[in-house]
Every structure is written in structure tokens, then in C-alpha cells.
Amino acid sequence: MMLRLSLKSLLNRKGTLMLTVASISISVFLLLGIDMLRHQAKNSFSSTVSGTDLIVGARGGQINLLLYSVFHIGNPTNNLSWKSYQAISQHRDVKWSIPLSLGDSHRGYRVLGTSEAFFQYYQYGNSYPLEFSSGRVFSNVFDLVLGAEVAQKLGYQLGDEVVIAHGMGNAAIQTHDDKPFRVVGVLKPTGTPVDRTLHVSLAGIEAIHLDWKAGVRLPGATLSQQAVQEMDLTPKQITAFMLGLKSRLSTFHLQRSINRYRHEPLTAILPGLALQELWQMFSFAEQLLVVITGLVVVSSLIGMLTLLLTSLNERRREMSILRSLGARPHQIVQLLLFESLLITLVSILVGVILFYLAILGLSPLVQSELAITIGVQNLTLWQWQILGGILLCGTLMGVIPGYKAYRQSLLDGMSLRI
Numbered sequence: 001m002m003l004r005l006s007l008k009s010l011l012n013r014k015g016t017l018m019l020t021v022a023s024i025s026i027s028v029f030l031l032l033g034i035d036m037l038r039h040q041a042k043n044s045f046s047s048t049v050s051g052t053d054l055i056v057g058a059r060g061g062q063i064n065l066l067l068y069s070v071f072h073i074g075n076p077t078n079n080l081s082w083k084s085y086q087a088i089s090q091h092r093d094v095k096w097s098i099p100l101s102l103g104d105s106h107r108g109y110r111v112l113g114t115s116e117a118f119f120q121y122y123q124y125g126n127s128y129p130l131e132f133s134s135g136r137v138f139s140n141v142f143d144l145v146l147g148a149e150v151a152q153k154l155g156y157q158l159g160d161e162v163v164i165a166h167g168m169g170n171a172a173i174q175t176h177d178d179k180p181f182r183v184v185g186v187l188k189p190t191g192t193p194v195d196r197t198l199h200v201s202l203a204g205i206e207a208i209h210l211d212w213k214a215g216v217r218l219p220g221a222t223l224s225q226q227a228v229q230e231m232d233l234t235p236k237q238i239t240a241f242m243l244g245l246k247s248r249l250s251t252f253h254l255q256r257s258i259n260r261y262r263h264e265p266l267t268a269i270l271p272g273l274a275l276q277e278l279w280q281m282f283s284f285a286e287q288l289l290v291v292i293t294g295l296v297v298v299s300s301l302i303g304m305l306t307l308l309l310t311s312l313n314e315r316r317r318e319m320s321i322l323r324s325l326g327a328r329p330h331q332i333v334q335l336l337l338f339e340s341l342l343i344t345l346v347s348i349l350v351g352v353i354l355f356y357l358a359i360l361g362l363s364p365l366v367q368s369e370l371a372i373t374i375g376v377q378n379l380t381l382w383q384w385q386i387l388g389g390i391l392l393c394g395t396l397m398g399v400i401p402g403y404k405a406y407r408q409s410l411l412d413g414m415s416l417r418i
Contacts, residue, residue, distance in 0.1 A: 020304050021347045027300040028351025028390060031293045032383060033358060038286055039380075046275050048192045049242075051123035052098075053251050055274075056080070056088065056258055057240035059265035063281075066274040069100055069240040072110040072193050075168075076102070079237040084264055089241065093250040096121045098242040101205050101235065104176075105168045109150050111198045113205035113238075119145075121244055124192045134158060135185030141203045141229050144181035149195040151186045158183055162198070164208060176208040179225050203233035243268075297390060301397055304343055308336065308401040336402040337395060344394025348387055352379075 049070050057065040058078035067073040089097035098121055101113030112118075119130050119137050135158050138145055144162055156162065161180040181200060189195055207228040245251055251270065258268035379387075 017307075017343070020300075020307050020343060021350060023303050024297075024300040024344065024347035024390075024394070025350035025354060027293075027297040028348050028387070029354040029358070031297055031386060031390075032351065032355045032379075034289060034293050035383060035386070036355075036359075038289065042279060044191055045279060046272075047125040048275070049122070049124060049271050051121070051127050051244060052242045052271050053245045053248065054243040054255055054258070054268045055240060055271055056085075056243065056266055056268045059267050062267065062269040062274045063278055065240065065267055065269055066271065066278060068102065069242075070193065070271065072102065072112070072197060076239050079239055080241075080266060081237055081264060082235050084261065084266065085238055085241050087263075088258060088261075089243070091254065093245050093247065093254050094243055095246045096244045098122060099202060099235075099238045100240045100242070101202055101237075102239045103168075104164045104166055104205070104208075106150075106162060106164050106198050107154060109147075109154075109196055109198055110168070110193075111164050111200060111205075113200055113202045113235075115202060118199065122194070122242070124190050124194070128190070130190065130194065131188045133186050133188045135183070138184055138199070138201050138204075140182075140184075141201060141207050141233065142179065142181045142225060143184040143201065143204070145185040145187065145199040146183055147187055147195040147197045147199070148189040150198055151183075156183050156186075158186070164198070164200075179208045179228070202235045202238070206233040206235050207231075300347075301344075301390075301394055304340065304394065305397045305400060308340065308398060309404070334402075337398040340398030341391070341395045344391050344397075347394070348391060352387075 055065060055069050057069060058076055058080050060077040064074060064077070068076050085097070085099055088094070096117060098117045099113075099115055102110060104111040116137050123129055133148065135145070146156055150156070160183045162183060163175050163177045163180050165175045167174075181204065187194060207225075210228055210231065243254075245254065255268045255270070258266050
């Protein structure tokens with residue numbers, strides 16, 4: 001009986017009802033979407049690199065070292081020598097090492113000089129290895145492996161020639177056009193900075209800089225590709241390197257040893273701890289985003305309250321008729337509470353449907369633009385609690401118009417007083 005009365009009453013005001021449902025549904029959609037993106041961004045951020053026990057670079061802050069070595073953001077304070085890299089990578093506790101050399105770019109994307117060990121040992125997410133969508137690992141000095149986003153955005157394919165620029169951004173005005181690289185492999189998408197990186201060998205980085213000094217090409221000293229491949233291309237310096245240890249128990253001992261390294265000032269960081277510290281720097285923005293979204297939901301619920309209050313004067317005759325048919329004042333209150341419950345419940349259902357439709361339709365765009373992998377999954381316990389809180393608040397919004405209707409039903413007769 002109550003359900004039928006509520007439905008008929010709401011359908012008589014379907015125009016304003018649809019606007020109210022749309023408003024609350026969009027708020028629910030935004031709240032769920034932002035909560036999901038927040039968690040997925042955090043998971044994607046924290047899983048950018050996994051399985052790496054230590055990252056070593058020149059002496060400096062651990063956040064800066066993490067940013068330029070893993071996220072390829074910013075520049076190192078200094079490089080470290082190849083001799084130091086060899087000495088530490090040959091330590092008895094080290095299982096594998098990945099050298100990293102940064103400094104060049106191509107059309108806004110970073111170029112990373114590394115070794116074959118990068119494709120063998122680098123892991124992301126839940127210990128996922130790097131995989132090729134086509135091609136292979138570089139084997140020649142001028143071979144090049146592309147990240148998925150670079151290949152997609154720039155339209156490169158296997159066999160294409162790529163010219164690397166010296167430096168980054170506006171500083172990358174000079175190019176190594178006399179020594180182009182050839183694309184031999186394209187990696188599968190990872191949702192990490194690897195997708196936005198061009199990978200070459202350390203020998204390739206050394207080769208293109210043999211006839212350069214202090215960031216400038218030496219006039220009249222141009223060397224051909226064939227000539228440099230016959231030369232010693234062992235690097236003198238690298239930017240940083242990653243270490244995987246035989247036992248996690250030796251991590252802190254080796255970290256202290258590297259931080260006290262006598263031959264040159266170095267810093268060794270634990271990537272997991274550095275990632276947590278870096279994410280905490282964005283915690284204020286994260287909390288602010290949640291608060292703003294919550295305010296959007298509150299404003300929508302207030303809009304529903306406004307709808308119920310403004311419609312009361314139009315429904316005073318309806319309430320009086322119900323009273324004359326034997327309805328008690330508390331039943332009038334229950335009617336309005338039930339209407340609030342129906343409006344909120346329908347709005348939540350529509351919002352959840354919009355949420356899943358958005359995931360299906362926008363996940364490729366979010367993956368390509370934000371490097372955040374999202375997929376269809378069940379709502380989390382926290383999200384169910386959010387929806388339950390919205391349903392409760394929306395239902396309680398009917399208390400105010402219910403109380404007002406209760407007072408009016410006690411005073412009004414069959415005729416509407418004007």
C-alpha cells in the first residue's frame with residue numbers, strides 16, 4: 001500500500017523527480033569514480049617497480065633519486081662512475097643489477113640507456129615481467145626498443161629509424177641525426193613510465209656522445225656509425241642502477257655500506273619506502289578531492305530536500321484526503337520518508353550503472369592518458385559503506401518535510417487553506 005501510494009505520488013511529479021534523481025545519480029557516480037581512481041592511481045603508483053630491493057644513485061635526497069630513476073622526472077644532481085657500479089654489482093649479496101643512463105630524449109619522451117638485464121629483471125605490479133608485443137631485445141649498438149605509448153602515439157613500427165635529441169624539453173634542440181637508431185622491439189603496455197620511454201643500450205648512449213663535449217658537438221669530429229662500433233663503448237658514467245639481492249635480510253646492511261661508500265658519495269634507497277613517502281606528499285590533494293566530492297553529494301541531497309519541501313504546499317489537499325480516509329499523522333510521515341528512500345535508492349542504482357558503463361567505455365582512454373589500469377570489479381566494502389551512508393542520509397532527509405506534513409495534517413481539513 002505504502003509503495004503504491006509513494007510511486008503514484010512521485011509519478012505525478014516526474015519532471016522534478018527526474019532532475020533530482022539525475023543530480024543524485026551524478027553525485028554517486030562521481031563519488032564512486034573518484035574513489036576508484038584514487039585507489040587505482042595509488043596502486044599503480046606504488047607498483048611502478050617491484051622486485052627491486054635497492055636503487056642507487058649519486059648522493060642526494062631519496063625522493064629525487066626515485067623520481068628520475070623510476071619515473072624519469074627531473075634530473076640527477078650528479079652521475080656515478082662505472083667503476084663504482086661494477087664494484088657494487090659484484091658484491092656477494094647482489095643477485096642482479098640494472099644500470100640506468102638518462103639525459104637524452106625524443107619528441108618529449110625520455111631515452112633510457114640500459115642493458116639486457118632491464119628486460120630480464122625489471123618487474124612492475126604483482127611481479128609482472130616486461131613482455132614484447134613485437135620484436136626483440138636490442139643486440140646491436142644502434143638498436144632501439146620502444147615503450148607501448150611511444151610506439152602508439154608516434155606511430156613507429158619495427159624497422160623505423162629514430163633520431164635522438166640531446167637533452168630534454170626546450171634544451172633538446174640539437175639532435176644526434178648522424179647516428180639514427182632502428183626500432184627492433186615494442187613492449188606491451190605496463191601502465192608505468194616504461195610505456196613512455198625509449199630504450200637503448202649503454203653502448204648506444206656512449207656511441208652518440210663520442211664526438212660531443214659538454215653538451216655540444218665537436219666541429220669537424222663527426223664519427224660514422226661504422227667507426228664508433230669498432231671503438232671501446234664501455235660507459236664512464238651512468239645515472240643510477242637497480243639492485244636485486246639474494247636475500248632480503250641483507251638489504252639494510254648493503255644499504256648502509258653503499259651510503260658509506262668511500263670512493264664516491266652515493267645514496268641507496270628502498271623503493272617501497274620512498275614510494276610511500278612520495279605518495280604522502282600528495283595526501284592533502286587526495287583528501288581535498290574526497291571532501292569536494294562529498295560536498296557534491298550533500299548538495300544533491302539538499303536539492304532533494306528542497307523538492308520535497310516545495311511540493312508540500314501542493315500536496316496539502318492530498319494529505320487531508322489521506323487523513324479523512326483514516327491515515328494517521330505518523331503514516332503521513334512514513335509516506336514522505338518512504339518517498340525519500342525510493343528517490344535515493346533509485347538514484348544510487350542509476351549512479352552505480354553509470355559508474356560501470358564509464359569503466360567499460362573510458363578504461364582505454366584512462367590507460368593511455370593517465371597510465372592507470374582500471375577494470376570491472378565488485379564494489380569494495382568501503383564503497384558499499386559510502387552507498388549505505390548516502391541511502392541513510394537521503395532517507396533521513398524526509399524527516400523535515402515529514403514533520404511539516406505531520407503538523408499540517410493535524411490542522412488542515414478537507415479544504416486547502418490559502
